[in-house]
């Protein structure tokens with residue numbers, strides 16, 4: 001039997017956070033009012049109908065394995081940038097505001113995963129780590145479908161030339177040119193090539209650029225405007241308990 005997989009990407013709209021965090025910030029780590037974050041998370045869980053696991057993301061490659069249904073308001077899982085489960089009815093969330101949120105699923109095996117792939121974590125190999133963890137739960141790389149979520153695009157993501165070369169060496173295909181003609185990074189392009197090399201069955205992308213789309217949180221846009229720290233949107237996936 002093939003599992004039904006659900007995927008949601010949140011925006012800035014619909015929450016209780018104020019000011020630079022307004023309004024649907026889902027991160028507990030960006031200086032927002034904890035009561036507002038708790039209210040926003042409660043709304044997300046209520047609307048989606050599943051408890052949601054959040055991570056304390058550290059730009060690393062550790063994968064959290066969820067093998068028991070979590071409490072609705074349990075603590076964030078420490079020091080992990082990816083999470084996997086074979087349990088239906090458990091939402092897996094990753095938070096981002098320019099980094100790439102990545103949702104993965106093998107419907108036939110009934111295994112889902114989520115990963116936070118910013119410049120550092122992507123180059124360090126968080127996606128090979130999450131695919132390996134899904135395989136350990138019974139997924140086949142060829143059966144995995146991936147969604148690369150909204151992130152800063154290559155035309156907006158200017159970096160020093162040396163950093164561009166360094167990231168492209170670890171994540172080939174990510175080097176590009178910005179709108180201004182300077183060295184840039186297109187992390188989603190690099191992650192796409194990496195996923196193809198891993199033998200993943202299908203890769204799609206939500207093409208929105210977080211810097212350009214004001215419905216989304218963007219760390220770079222907020223920093224340029226002097227309004228950092230800003231909030232984080234979430235990409236969430238789960239196996240429908242049906």
Ligand SMILES: [Zn+2]
Pocket residue numbers: 152153154155156157209210211212
């Ligand atoms: Zn852009």
